[in-house]
Amino acid sequence: MHDVIVFRFLWAAAIIAAGIILFNLANRWILSRAGRQPVLAGLARAGIPTLLYFTTPTCAPCKTIQRPAIDRLKELAGDRLQVVEIDAASQPEIARQWGVLSVPTTFILDAQGHPRHVNHGVTPVDKLLKEFEEFGDFSI
Amino acid sequence: MNATLKNIDHSALQVSQIAIVVLNVLAFILNLPWLAGIVAVVMVLGTLLGVPGFGFIYRYGLKQLGWMRAHVLLDNPEPHRFAQGFGSVFMLAGTAALYLGAPGLGWALVWLVAALAALNAFAGFCVGCFVYYWLARLRVPGFTKNPPEDTFPGMRPTTSPAPGRK
Numbered sequence: 001m002h003d004v005i006v007f008r009f010l011w012a013a014a015i016i017a018a019g020i021i022l023f024n025l026a027n028r029w030i031l032s033r034a035g036r037q038p039v040l041a042g043l044a045r046a047g048i049p050t051l052l053y054f055t056t057p058t059c060a061p062c063k064t065i066q067r068p069a070i071d072r073l074k075e076l077a078g079d080r081l082q083v084v085e086i087d088a089a090s091q092p093e094i095a096r097q098w099g100v101l102s103v104p105t106t107f108i109l110d111a112q113g114h115p116r117h118v119n120h121g122v123t124p125v126d127k128l129l130k131e132f133e134e135f136g137d138f139s140i
Numbered sequence: 141m142n143a144t145l146k147n148i149d150h151s152a153l154q155v156s157q158i159a160i161v162v163l164n165v166l167a168f169i170l171n172l173p174w175l176a177g178i179v180a181v182v183m184v185l186g187t188l189l190g191v192p193g194f195g196f197i198y199r200y201g202l203k204q205l206g207w208m209r210a211h212v213l214l215d216n217p218e219p220h221r222f223a224q225g226f227g228s229v230f231m232l233a234g235t236a237a238l239y240l241g242a243p244g245l246g247w248a249l250v251w252l253v254a255a256l257a258a259l260n261a262f263a264g265f266c267v268g269c270f271v272y273y274w275l276a277r278l279r280v281p282g283f284t285k286n287p288p289e290d291t292f293p294g295m296r297p298t299t300s301p302a303p304g305r306k
Binding site for chain 1: 165251265289295296299
């Protein structure tokens with residue numbers, strides 16, 4: 001009986017792990033698809049990591065949580081990164097090209113403009129900093 | 141702004157979805173078809189009453205204890221009801237398969253419902269709502285609502301009601 005439960009538990013763990021891997025693969029696919037979009041030309045300066053922030057005027061959590069987190073990130077990192085904000089409502093084509101389905105969505109781009117992370121939903125400042133730290137010195 | 145949108149507490153939806161995931165996984169691990177049956181019945185009752193099946197855990201437990209706060213968003217209740225009804229049909233079919241000697245099919249359906257509930261709870265994408273909005277787009281009778289403004293069909297909306305709006 002005990003062995004059966006352990007066996008089924010391992011199966012459950014494997015299925016959940018497969019789901020998480022699938023979710024991460026989907027995120028990677030979104031990143032690789034986004035990386036092929038030349039839409040940042042003219043919006044971002046070259047040579048600096050970028051936070052690409054998709055929002056809309058009616059998005060409540062963008063105003064109350066995500067915006068303060070990004071302001072805090074800018075305070076902490078100063079000139080070491082730039083923030084490019086895109087209104088997904090007025091520029092739906094760009095949002096579509098980047099695979100944005102909801103706001104807030106944030107993309108972390110390295111200094112060469114390659115997307116390295118995507119965050120769906122509100123993302124705290126600590127997580128954003130950690131993602132930037134992977135390819136530069138953002139120690140505070 | 142879509143005038144037919146209502147105030148929907150997404151915390152209640154999320155708790156209900158997490159309860160479905162946890163109970164379905166427990167039912168599988170402990171090999172308890174009756175537990176899957178209970179989940180199915182609660183989802184059916186929730187659909188008939190127009191509330192999230194396991195929303196009572198939030199309403200009378202987590203919210204009362206102050207462990208969770210309301211997350212009210214302007215949304216259509218119909219797609220969520222449809223999604224829950226859709227899930228409950230799969231759960232009923234899964235439970236029936238378990239009792240009729242087809243455990244592979246039964247557990248596959250139970251896992252499918254758990255996976256879709258997890259996708260909704262953790263990634264904010266409601267597959268049943270997506271199906272509802274597509275049926276509305278195809279002008280299928282009974283499916284009349286459109287997704288909230290600026291929201292991809294099935295994704296969790298982001299607009300909160302204006303203060304004082306009921």
